[in-house]
Amino acid sequence: xxxxxxxxxxxxxxxxxxxxxxxxxxxxxxxxxxxxxxxxxxxxxxxxxxxxxxxxxxxxxxxxxxxxxxxxxxxxxxxxxxxxxxxxxxxxxxxxxxxxxxxxxxxxxxxxxxxxxxxxxxxxxxxxxxxxxxxxxxxxxxxxxxxxx
Numbered sequence: 001x002x003x004x005x006x007x008x009x010x011x012x013x014x015x016x017x018x019x020x021x022x023x024x025x026x027x028x029x030x031x032x033x034x035x036x037x038x039x040x041x042x043x044x045x046x047x048x049x050x051x052x053x054x055x056x057x058x059x060x061x062x063x064x065x066x067x068x069x070x071x072x073x074x075x076x077x078x079x080x081x082x083x084x085x086x087x088x089x090x091x092x093x094x095x096x097x098x099x100x101x102x103x104x105x106x107x108x109x110x111x112x113x114x115x116x117x118x119x120x121x122x123x124x125x126x127x128x129x130x131x132x133x134x135x136x137x138x139x140x141x142x143x144x145x146x147x148x149x
Contacts (some may be wrong), residue, residue: 015095018068022083050075051089054082058094062101063124068094103138106131107146116143 006012012020030080054075058066071094072079085093106123112117120131120143128143135143 013095014065014067015071015096015098016078019083019093019095022068024079026084033080041106046088047075047077047083048089051082051085054094055084055090055097058098059101062098062105063122066098099134103134106135106143109137110143110147113147114148119143 068079109119117128125131
């Protein structure tokens, strides 16, 4: 619940807020239930084709503010199944995958010599500070330092 509150309070991207809402609902339902939470399709299988459709949408539109509902419609499942299935198939949440795509794009633009502020906008980050925060956390250097290196 704290992670959800932080995402809402900081006006995080829709996908992040909706994933944290999904995680909170799943955690609350697991806590309230005497049975373990069901696996992605209740038999323990993940529909890899559905997860690939969601991943492809993220690849095509990674700069857009995509909602969990839109991803779920693309995959043909509920957003809860999407969240669990995507994590099971790829090892991280859809919002983390989207952020990774954005970081890779920004890194490529910086390597070409683009200014960090322009690379941030082109890669789908809210602003240069948002890019700098994630770039430094992920790569250990600031975007400007990466560009000059």
